[in-house]
Amino acid sequence: MIRQMFLILVCLALGEIVVYFTGIKIPSSIIGMLLLTAGLHFKIIKLKWIQGIADFLLDNMVFFFIPPGIAVMCYLDLISKEWMPILASVIGSTVLVLISTSFTHQVLRKTRSKKPNTDKK
Template sequence: MIRSLSIILGCLALGELIIYLTHIKLPSGIIGLLILFGLLQGKWVKPDWFKPITDFLMQNLMLILIAPCVALVQYLDLLSKDIGAIFVSAVGSSVLVLLATAKTYEWARKKFSQNNKKGKSA
């Protein structure tokens, strides 16, 4: 569990350092996740290493989500004023993500099936 937590925190710290040095307008957590993704894809770290920490986080997910839920309830009157805009943006962004994912999958499937056909015919 210490190893996996160290890797995750190291990726987050590296993401923070990259943001600090480059002044990119992205959250450091996103950069950290991309670094972790690169480490996983490059097979430098194994997904099995993260099982203990992911099990722990899943078992305690309610504790992690209590604070944001309390904040939502606390600001319910403020949120209710803009519920229409919140709803439209949530639904709209979800639809856009679904469309982008579908198009990306469609493109990747065509690209990789063409590469497989070329490799088999050669």
């Protein structure tokens, strides 16, 4: 378990180092995620070395978002002043993004995967 946690933290720490030295505007956790993917892909890290902790972290991911969610209480005054446009924008725009992204992907995927099938016939 210690080695597993160590490997995850190494990826995260490398992410922090990359952000510190390059000033790149990408969160260290996302760089860490990509480093872990690369490490597994190029067989520097073996899957079984981190499988256990990865499953624990991924299974409980929703729960880890609770403290940042509770932080909304600090901005309740700010939000309540203009709650109508904020709420409408948050809900309306999220629905539009969900639909536009999934429709675009679904359509492009279908038209692409149909071509080789018709070729075969």
